[in-house]
Amino acid sequence: xxLLVQKYGGTSVGTxxxxxxxxxxxxxxxxxxxxxxxVVSAMSGETNRLIGLSKDIMEEPTxxxxxxxxxxxxxxxxxxxxxxxxxxxxxxxxxxxxQVRITTNxxxxxxxxVSIDEHNMRSDLDAGRVIVVAGFQGVDETxxxxxxxxxxxxxxxxxxxxxxxxxxxxxxxxxxxxxTTDPRVVxxxxxxxxxxxxxxxxMASLGSKVLxxxxxxxxxxxxxxxxxxxxxxxxxxxxxxxEDDGSxxxxxxxxIAFNRDEAKLTLVGVPDIPxxxxxxxxxxxxxxxEVDMIVQNVGxxxxxxxxxxxxxxxxxRAKSVLDEVCINLQAETSAGDNDIAKVSIVGVGMRSHAGxxxxxxEVLSEEGINIQMISTSEIKISVVIDEKxxxxxVRTLHSAFDLDDTKTVEES
Amino acid sequence: xxLLVQKYGGTSVGTxxxxxxxxxxxxxxxxxxxxxxxVVSAMSGETNRLIGLSKDIMEEPTxxxxxxxxxxxxxxxxxxxxxxxxxxxxxxxxxxxxQVRITTNxxxxxxxxVSIDEHNMRSDLDAGRVIVVAGFQGVDETxxxxxxxxxxxxxxxxxxxxxxxxxxxxxxxxxxxxxTTDPRVVxxxxxxxxxxxxxxxxMASLGSKVLxxxxxxxxxxxxxxxxxxxxxxxxxxxxxxxEDDGSxxxxxxxxIAFNRDEAKLTLVGVPDIPxxxxxxxxxxxxxxxEVDMIVQNVGxxxxxxxxxxxxxxxxxRAKSVLDEVCINLQAETSAGDNDIAKVSIVGVGMRSHAGxxxxxxEVLSEEGINIQMISTSEIKISVVIDEKxxxxxVRTLHSAFDLDDTKTVEES
Numbered sequence: 001x002x003l004l005v006q007k008y009g010g011t012s013v014g015t016x017x018x019x020x021x022x023x024x025x026x027x028x029x030x031x032x033x034x035x036x037x038x039v040v041s042a043m044s045g046e047t048n049r050l051i052g053l054s055k056d057i058m059e060e061p062t063x064x065x066x067x068x069x070x071x072x073x074x075x076x077x078x079x080x081x082x083x084x085x086x087x088x089x090x091x092x093x094x095x096x097x098x099q100v101r102i103t104t105n106x107x108x109x110x111x112x113x114v115s116i117d118e119h120n121m122r123s124d125l126d127a128g129r130v131i132v133v134a135g136f137q138g139v140d141e142t143x144x145x146x147x148x149x150x151x152x153x154x155x156x157x158x159x160x161x162x163x164x165x166x167x168x169x170x171x172x173x174x175x176x177x178x179x180t181t182d183p184r185v186v187x188x189x190x191x192x193x194x195x196x197x198x199x200x201x202x203m204a205s206l207g208s209k210v211l212x213x214x215x216x217x218x219x220x221x222x223x224x225x226x227x228x229x230x231x232x233x234x235x236x237x238x239x240x241x242x243e244d245d246g247s248x249x250x251x252x253x254x255x256i257a258f259n260r261d262e263a264k265l266t267l268v269g270v271p272d273i274p275x276x277x278x279x280x281x282x283x284x285x286x287x288x289x290e291v292d293m294i295v296q297n298v299g300x301x302x303x304x305x306x307x308x309x310x311x312x313x314x315x316x317r318a319k320s321v322l323d324e325v326c327i328n329l330q331a332e333t334s335a336g337d338n339d340i341a342k343v344s345i346v347g348v349g350m351r352s353h354a355g356x357x358x359x360x361x362e363v364l365s366e367e368g369i370n371i372q373m374i375s376t377s378e379i380k381i382s383v384v385i386d387e388k389x390x391x392x393x394v395r396t397l398h399s400a401f402d403l404d405d406t407k408t409v410e411e412s
Numbered sequence: 413x414x415l416l417v418q419k420y421g422g423t424s425v426g427t428x429x430x431x432x433x434x435x436x437x438x439x440x441x442x443x444x445x446x447x448x449x450x451v452v453s454a455m456s457g458e459t460n461r462l463i464g465l466s467k468d469i470m471e472e473p474t475x476x477x478x479x480x481x482x483x484x485x486x487x488x489x490x491x492x493x494x495x496x497x498x499x500x501x502x503x504x505x506x507x508x509x510x511q512v513r514i515t516t517n518x519x520x521x522x523x524x525x526v527s528i529d530e531h532n533m534r535s536d537l538d539a540g541r542v543i544v545v546a547g548f549q550g551v552d553e554t555x556x557x558x559x560x561x562x563x564x565x566x567x568x569x570x571x572x573x574x575x576x577x578x579x580x581x582x583x584x585x586x587x588x589x590x591x592t593t594d595p596r597v598v599x600x601x602x603x604x605x606x607x608x609x610x611x612x613x614x615m616a617s618l619g620s621k622v623l624x625x626x627x628x629x630x631x632x633x634x635x636x637x638x639x640x641x642x643x644x645x646x647x648x649x650x651x652x653x654x655e656d657d658g659s660x661x662x663x664x665x666x667x668i669a670f671n672r673d674e675a676k677l678t679l680v681g682v683p684d685i686p687x688x689x690x691x692x693x694x695x696x697x698x699x700x701x702e703v704d705m706i707v708q709n710v711g712x713x714x715x716x717x718x719x720x721x722x723x724x725x726x727x728x729r730a731k732s733v734l735d736e737v738c739i740n741l742q743a744e745t746s747a748g749d750n751d752i753a754k755v756s757i758v759g760v761g762m763r764s765h766a767g768x769x770x771x772x773x774e775v776l777s778e779e780g781i782n783i784q785m786i787s788t789s790e791i792k793i794s795v796v797i798d799e800k801x802x803x804x805x806v807r808t809l810h811s812a813f814d815l816d817d818t819k820t821v822e823e824s
Contacts (some may be wrong), residue, residue, distance in 0.1 A: 016465055016468035016469055017468075019469065020469065050488065053428055053488070053492060054491070054492065054495060056428035056429075057428055057431065057432065057492055057495045057496045057499060058495055058496070058498070058499040061495045062494065062495050062498045064505070064506075065490075065491040065492075065494045065495045065498070065506055066491070066495075068487060068490060068491035068494075068506050068508070069487075069488060069491035069492065069495075071487075072484035072487045072488050075480060075481075075483075075484045075487075076462065076465070076481060076484050078477075078480065079466070079477040079478070079480040079481035080465055080466065080469055080477075080481065082474065082477045082480075083466060083469045083470055083473045083474050083477045083478075083481075084469045084470070086470070086474045086477070087469060087470040093476070094476075094477055094480050096480070096557075098510065098555075099555055099556075143511055144511075145508075
């Protein structure tokens with residue numbers, strides 16, 4: 001008998017029909033003898049509907065009231081799913097964040113969980129009930145309703161699993177696991193059976209948006225075994241867990257992530273004096289623009305080229321800030337490029353395999369793909385290339401690092 | 413400077429445009445120097461939408477979860493109205509029933525208020541904030557969300573006014589006050605400036621559905637001055653208050669109520685033995701059918717005719733129960749009539765004016781209207797007549813008891 005925390009996202013509970021299907025699914029687990037805590041999101045579309053109402057009222061709604069408003073979305077789902085479970089003959093009881101007492105700080109619309117009182121849930125579990133908890137929400141110390149920000153339901157699930165010392169936290173979604181890369185780009189992308197927290201964090205932040213990165217970090221910190229599975233089909237999904245040093249040899253590369261959401265900006269011929277990096281980036285961050293990759297090279301002439309990437313939506317604003325910085329710093333010129341893509345190879349095995357970077361660069365070079373920027377971490381190597389080569393680069397790397405699903409290859 | 417509790421119903425907050433209009437209205441009161449507590453219902457249509465979702469899940473939804481579900485309706489409104497007030501430059505803060513701590517018993521979907529903690533509200537009022545409270549909801553002792561049943565927002569408003577010792581509880585609705593009778597039936601029905609709690613209770617229960625009767629009883633019990641006004645137009649509305657014996661002479665009749673929702677059932681020729689009334693009514697109430705008027709006359713032959721009225725929706729069921737009772741009690745026959753209407757004259761002034769009943773019967777008789785049943789209380793006389801004479805009866809009585817709006821008469 002295991003204690004499972006299961007999280008179902010907005011699409012999985014998008015209609016009353018689907019809610020009934022989830023109730024049947026949960027009931028089967030319960031009948032198998034497991035104790036179940038279910039965490040749900042708002043029905044798909046509901047959060048956007050509520051945000052739309054608030055925007056009718058004012059452009060930038062009061063954050064405290066925004067939380068009161070949007071937290072109703074999950075509250076509707078917990079009530080409906082609990083009813084559906086009861087209707088299916090499975091004793092169930094709903095909990096809002098306040099009723100669990102998920103205490104957060106007071107940072108409305110992006111609160112962080114401070115503590116969870118598992119006392120009430122424990123007695124309902126002991127009484128044999130399925131517990132249905134509203135994801136994404138909590139209360140601060142004085143009882144104000146808070147929300148954890150978009151995707152916060154994953155975080156709620158992991159936090160509950162940690163507090164209850166659950167055997168597994170299962171995130172049900174519309175994909176059946178974490179893949180070696182995006183199957184829409186590479187036909188024979190392979191579902192991974194296992195992935196480490198570290199790898200998952202690198203994969204998630206690079207655009208494989210299966211799980212909220214915050215939830216993965218949280219799970220890693222508290223060593224909560226995390227599993228991604230499909231709401232709609234049966235299957236083991238992908239287990240995200242702590243690195244298992246004792247087991248079989250890790251492959252060098254576990255997966256390939258990519259995104260085309262970024263744009264590149266370069267300040268050319270900057271005088272190479274101390275503090276120049278912050279002089280360039282401070283005005284950017286003052287505009288609330290987030291910077292991803294940063295590369296700086298010092299030339300022989302005591303001048304440097306400084307390159308960084310931002311989200312494409314921020315490109316225009318960032319460019320105009322940089323034009324001003326260019327004048328102030330007496331740099332030669334500023335340049336920008338929207339048509340780029342970032343490709344990353346990720347794997348804890350990289351640590352013990354030399355030459356992974358070299359192989360990556362060789363493979364790309366053989367295809368005539370020019371590398372514009374390089375950035376590396378312990379378990380990840382990212383390159384920026386011309387966007388038009390993205391698919392080619394991902395497919396070639398996927399194959400070169402032995403990630404192809406051979407079964408699928410045979411079939412095709 | 414007064415402390416006002418203002419309640420706005422679902423139609424008044426039915427769209428974001430209307431919510432903004434209410435915010436402007438509240439702001440004007442606030443600027444006049446009053447302290448304001450606003451109680452709101454769910455946006456019109458929202459409660460029915462939520463009930464619809466629950467019906468998709470199961471025919472008779474779990475009451476506890478029903479309350480979790482429908483209470484989100486008011487929560488959406490408090491957030492939006494607070495935003496709108498803030499946007500209008502008026503400091504405001506929203507409260508769910510749980511956040512006020514409106515404690516109720518655990519009778520889900522029809523809970524009764526047990527106590528209200530005014531401590532938190534008081535400190536926000538002292539800080540100059542408008543308080544926006546979700547009507548219709550509370551929590552039981554252990555924190556389960558409860559609702560007060562339909563129309564419970566009026567009760568919330570009155571209870572808050574009592575707890576806070578407010579100067580007035582103002583119920584904003586889509587009519588501009590309480591009328592001497594339904595203006596759709598009598599053109600020159602007149603808005604009353606004042607009406608006593610007792611009269612209002614008789615008027616409300618008889619079909620002048622401006623206010624929830626429970627709220628009026630509550631207000632009477634705690635002597636909370638209650639005012640009914642229009643959300644959409646300016647005007648003093650109608651003040652509902654305790655009887656003011658010291659002031660001017662009361663008119664004999666304050667208003668005329670009526671309804672056509674009832675049906676009449678008669679058991680003819682019942683042996684007149686002790687306990688016969690309960691033998692007739694027990695099987696009816698066992699079927700959860702509510703009985704309104706009851707009239708019994710003893711004849712000379714030791715037999716009696718027993719007549720009562722029920723809601724028209726219950727007529728068929730009641731008739732078939734009565735047919736059985738007829739056999740069991742060895743009565744002569746049972747009869748029923750759907751085409752009836754009840755007309756009542758109401759007024760605390762009746763107590764001191766003799767002959768009001770006589771005048772009523774004379775007036776009806778002059779118009780050739782036959783009276784089928786009569787029932788009287790301290791401040792009310794009700795008659796059942798053939799439904800087709802309803803409008804004629806109401807108009808004639810309205811005029812005969814000097815209720816016509818003479819100004820309107822002159823104009824027309």
